[in-house]
Amino acid sequence: MSGFARPLKIALGLAVIAALIIVPMNFNRYGLFILSQWAVMSIAAMGLNLTLGYAGQVSLAQGAFVGIGAYAAAIMTTHGWPLPAAILVAIVLSFAIGWVLGYPALRVQHHYLAFVTLAFSTLAFLVFRNESWLTGGIYGISNIPRPHIFGLATNKPLPFYYVCLGSLAIVSLAVWWLIRSPWGRAFMALRENPLRAQSLGIDTRRYTLMAFAIGSALGGVAGALYAPLTQYIDPVPFNLSLSLDLLLMVIVGGAGFYFGPFLGAMIAVLLPEWLRFTEGYYLMLYAVAVMLLLIWSPTGILGILDRYLAERRTKAASALRAVAKSRLETVQ
Amino acid sequence: MSAVLEVTDIRKSFGGIHAVNGVSFDVREGEILGLIGPNGCGKSTLFNCILGQLTPTGGEVKLDGKLVTGLRPAELNKLGVSRTFQLLQVFPKLSVRENLILAGQEHQGNMASRLVGRSDAGLTETANQMIGFFKLDHLADEPAGGLSYGQQKLLDAAMAFMGGPRLVLLDEPAGGVNPSMLADLKERLVAINREKNATFVVIEHNMEFVMSLCSRVMVMAEGKVLAMGRPDEVRKNPAVIEAYLGH
Numbered sequence: 001m002s003g004f005a006r007p008l009k010i011a012l013g014l015a016v017i018a019a020l021i022i023v024p025m026n027f028n029r030y031g032l033f034i035l036s037q038w039a040v041m042s043i044a045a046m047g048l049n050l051t052l053g054y055a056g057q058v059s060l061a062q063g064a065f066v067g068i069g070a071y072a073a074a075i076m077t078t079h080g081w082p083l084p085a086a087i088l089v090a091i092v093l094s095f096a097i098g099w100v101l102g103y104p105a106l107r108v109q110h111h112y113l114a115f116v117t118l119a120f121s122t123l124a125f126l127v128f129r130n131e132s133w134l135t136g137g138i139y140g141i142s143n144i145p146r147p148h149i150f151g152l153a154t155n156k157p158l159p160f161y162y163v164c165l166g167s168l169a170i171v172s173l174a175v176w177w178l179i180r181s182p183w184g185r186a187f188m189a190l191r192e193n194p195l196r197a198q199s200l201g202i203d204t205r206r207y208t209l210m211a212f213a214i215g216s217a218l219g220g221v222a223g224a225l226y227a228p229l230t231q232y233i234d235p236v237p238f239n240l241s242l243s244l245d246l247l248l249m250v251i252v253g254g255a256g257f258y259f260g261p262f263l264g265a266m267i268a269v270l271l272p273e274w275l276r277f278t279e280g281y282y283l284m285l286y287a288v289a290v291m292l293l294l295i296w297s298p299t300g301i302l303g304i305l306d307r308y309l310a311e312r313r314t315k316a317a318s319a320l321r322a323v324a325k326s327r328l329e330t331v332q
Numbered sequence: 333m334s335a336v337l338e339v340t341d342i343r344k345s346f347g348g349i350h351a352v353n354g355v356s357f358d359v360r361e362g363e364i365l366g367l368i369g370p371n372g373c374g375k376s377t378l379f380n381c382i383l384g385q386l387t388p389t390g391g392e393v394k395l396d397g398k399l400v401t402g403l404r405p406a407e408l409n410k411l412g413v414s415r416t417f418q419l420l421q422v423f424p425k426l427s428v429r430e431n432l433i434l435a436g437q438e439h440q441g442n443m444a445s446r447l448v449g450r451s452d453a454g455l456t457e458t459a460n461q462m463i464g465f466f467k468l469d470h471l472a473d474e475p476a477g478g479l480s481y482g483q484q485k486l487l488d489a490a491m492a493f494m495g496g497p498r499l500v501l502l503d504e505p506a507g508g509v510n511p512s513m514l515a516d517l518k519e520r521l522v523a524i525n526r527e528k529n530a531t532f533v534v535i536e537h538n539m540e541f542v543m544s545l546c547s548r549v550m551v552m553a554e555g556k557v558l559a560m561g562r563p564d565e566v567r568k569n570p571a572v573i574e575a576y577l578g579h
Contacts, residue, residue: 178447180451181447181451182433182437182440182446182449182451183447185430185434186434186438186446188423188426189434192424195385195405195421196421198385198405199383199385199415199417200409200435200438200491201406201410201439201495203406203438206443
């Protein structure tokens with residue numbers, strides 16, 4: 001996303017943040033629900049973008065971690081625990097399970113790894129459905145309370161939207177810090193050239209496990225917000241199709257781009273609403289749009305922008321060189 | 333002079349093929365050892381065994397007298413063994429400076445400090461010095477993928493020195509580099525060898541380059557050491573002429 005002048009970028013960022021705070025004040029209950037869902041899915045997709053986009057480890061299990069976080073939050077908050085404590089437990093739990101799920105990635109890669117994570121996804125779904133003593137089985141868990149933040153009730157849609165938005169802001173800052181730290185560089189090295197990375201002292205095993213664990217932990221955070229958002233959970237939303245949806249969000253937005261997940265989640269959550277007038281054709285239109293996009297730009301929507309900016313830079317550079325050359329010739 | 337690297341009877345077989353078949357040698361502190369031999373003689377396999385990218389079938393590798401056989405590449409790198417690659421292995425999307433920072437960052441602090449500390453791991457200054465040393469100043473902020481082949485070779489070499497290595501294994505540093513760039517590269521390698529007291533092992537097919545750069549040359553053929561000695565001795569060795577140099 002370089003290529004824009006810095007002040008312009010900051011102004012644009014502030015405008016978007018202001019809009020996200022102010023505009024929804026007039027939204028109805030449904031609009032706020034959709035927007036909250038966008039914030040929650042952005043968090044989950046950002047986690048997958050770390051694992052897949054930056055560190056290059058394919059995972060079809062992100063939906064399962066959203067489920068783990070959601071169940072952790074649902075079980076704890078219906079037993080009287082505050083939501084922040086539940087979020088903490090969701091983070092620790094999905095971090096630990098994500099770490100363990102990372103071990104197969106030390107041996108297998110790409111589609112083989114996809115299959116391993118797919119198996120895990122199915123396993124998690126079966127646990128949610130069959131372990132009724134804990135998860136309520138197919139009847140799920142209802143009456144999930146929304147939290148009081150600093151003594152303020154967030155039962156109403158608008159305050160809870162701000163909870164989701166605030167969480168998204170915190171996660172965004174943390175991820176931004178992470179990807180520009182040496183860790184982010186090591187993740188990228190892991191994706192681009194693991195052999196070279198090793199020869200530079202990068203402990204690829206540890207970073208691979210970390211990429212899985214941190215990405216999964218963000219899935220857990222998203223889940224812990226999803227439960228109080230819908231206030232009722234059952235196993236169905238956390239089956240494989242959620243993992244595939246999240247994968248699609250990351251890829252459509254642009255894997256390995258910081259803003260990819262925001263954009264991808266927006267398309268995946270809002271597009272169905274905009275295409276509602278097409279009635280039954282929505283999924284078909286969506287599928288065709290995704291196929292066309294990926295044929296045109298395999299690196300997603302932000303990949304198009306990136307290419308355009310790179311082209312402009314190259315043109316500017318060669319124009320500068322041409323000017324410099326003609327000056328030299330004049331001097332001679 | 334003490335030996336930085338001691339290799340004793342190292343062997344590596346792939347099925348029935350003995351790619352490296354009982355190679356022993358040592359590398360003295362501060363020297364530049366050349367490693368030559370026909371294609372398929374086991375030079376690269378030997379390198380990979382020393383660097384931990386392959387586990388040797390038998391034998392020992394010692395670094396400063398400490399047994400390091402079977403350590404992983406990242407662990408060996410932390411102990412001061414660095415390498416360059418035969419084929420270009422820079423990170424094309426990162427700038428020249430970022431490539432160098434990446435090459436040094438794991439030698440700074442620990443996992444925690446690399447997460448919460450400075451994003452350049454305190455290496456911008458060192459990277460800039462390295463950029464100056466390898467004369468890449470005008471390219472510091474360019475993505476490495478946009479550099480010419482020779483410039484990428486220079487960067488690849490520079491990356492090997494970011495961690496302050498004891499021992500650097502260079503795999504065909506001169507391959508595909510044009511003559512004027514080659515003179516530059518050689519001059520830089522000699523300078524860094526003297527200034528940093530780093531020890532080199534160089535695989536190379538360019539005889540002129542090897543003979544003028546190295547203090548000793550080891551010749552391999554069919555997985556074994558054929559000859560070892562000063563460049564002028566090796567050049568006259570009949571077995572070497574027969575197997576590799578030609579008449």
